[in-house]
Amino acid sequence: MTLDLVEAAESMDVESDMHSIGETARTSGLTVSALRFYDAAGVLVPAAVDPHTGYRWYAVSQLRAARLLAGLRRVGLPLAEITEAVRALPDVTVARRLLDVHLLRLVDGLADARRELSRIHALLDAEENRTTMTTTTTRVTADAADLAGALDAVRFAVGTDPEIPALAGVHVEVSTDVVRFAATDRYRMAVAELVPTAVDGPAVTVLVPGGFVTGVRSQVDRNPVAELVFGPDGVDASAPGWRITTAPLDHDFPDYRPLLPVRGAEGRRQVTVDAAELRRALAPDRAPRVLREHLGATHPVAVLAVSDTGVVELADEAAWHAAPDRYVAVNREFLLQAVAAAGGGQLVLDLDGPIRPLAVRLPVDDRSCSLLMPIRH
The missing domain is CATH 3.70.10.10 (Proliferating Cell Nuclear Antigen)
Structure with missing residues (x-):
């Protein structure tokens, strides 16, 4: 047998015991180009390379590593951590540890994205509500005791720092079935929701001065029912025998909703x-x-x-x-x-x-x- 025939026979033996790069790609879920990349990066080096054609061959035992690599790639694990996980095989504890850490990163990243989206929506809501209050009126009727409880729940957290005027009031959000009050001085925050008796008008968001809230609280116990009016002329709280009016504060209240605990x-x-x-x-x-x-x-x-x-x-x-x-x-x-x-x-x-x-x-x-x-x- 000539030398060429011997080399050909040896090549056939290699091919019978191994998988071509195309077969490995189909089996693992990685593309051929991805396998070439991970070869060059030293993550998954072929078991054999044809010296004449440069064709890559992968051992059967490498298919498990290739499948793991494909999964780690899909969830966005960084290259250095993919390398660490693959090289540690057959010890899977390293991969599990890296996946746990990566999951925490993903959760934190999602939370950051949600906070940013919430902040953007709050900016859009504020812009929309500025337009709403200059053209329409929203009336809220509420049980006076419920209103007093909601004001008591938040007014202690109103800010007093003159350098941060956006915190010197209570943020009020009115929707079709609930009124939410919020206040913060950066070191504590308080939120309370009031279920009104009736809401007549569009949703509105407004920042009212802390002094207005204190004034309303001092009067609201005098009557069984109180009314809040949000309109072009400002914010009005009233019941038979008393009335308090204020102009809203023209500041953007910080988005507090991402901080709220979830039961x-x-x-x-x-x-x-x-x-x-x-x-x-x-x-x-x-x-x-x-x-x-x-x-x-x-x-x-x-x-x-x-x-x-x-x-x-x-x-x-x-x-x-x-x-x-x-x-x-x-x-x-x-x-x-x-x-x-x-x-x-x-x-x-x-x-x-x-x-x-x-x-x-x-x-x-x-x-x-x-x-x-x-x-x-």
Whole structure:
């Protein structure tokens, strides 16, 4: 047998034990060009290359790696991590770890995209509502006690910083079946929803001054029913015997909706507490003494965690220092104000770690919610 015939026979043996690049592409879901790219990148190097034609051949054992590579490519895993996962085979723990990390990136990216889309929609809504209020009138009739409760739930969070006038009021959104109030001073946020008796007119969004809200709250208990009117002449609140009018604030209120907690969301640590017991535990003579500087003044801090038995516990400085990731720390006075705004009875606290806001809300009613920004150790 000549040398050429020997080489041909050896080539046939290689081909019978391996898959061509085309077969590998069809089996794995990768394109031929993708296989060439991953060869050049050193991710999936062919088991053999024809020395005369340069044709690539892949071993049967490489098909599993090719299928994994195709899947990792489809979910957008970075090249360096694809390489790490493929090279670690047959150990699949590396691929699982990388996929878990990548999933968190995708979730965070989706959350960022949703926040940006929400912000854009808010800008569009604000522009649309500016036009609406200059040409139409919307009347809202509501139970006075419900209106008082909604105002109490948010007005404590109205900003007072003259450098940020957009936070010096309460954001009001009126739709066909609900009125939502929101306020924030950057360090806490409060949202409340009111189910009105009637709404006559188009949806409207407006920012009303904090003083207007305080004035309405001082009068609304005098009557069983109150009316809010949003129109070209401003915003009007009235009932028999009193009337308060204001011009809306011409500022864009920040989009707060992406920050709102979602009931039942995976990974949330929620605990039910008695409002009166929590207030007693936070009293200066009972709560651990933890202090922090904020805006040029010293403030007491409440450091909270959920025990193994599902009970809220307050920690002192030493415990917080020893395990900072276990606790959520917030301004104690802000927490007391949020508890008072929510009313008595049972409350739900969302404690999602040291860098997420602490949420205070009612157990069976998500219409009212307060968020307190965390204080890092």
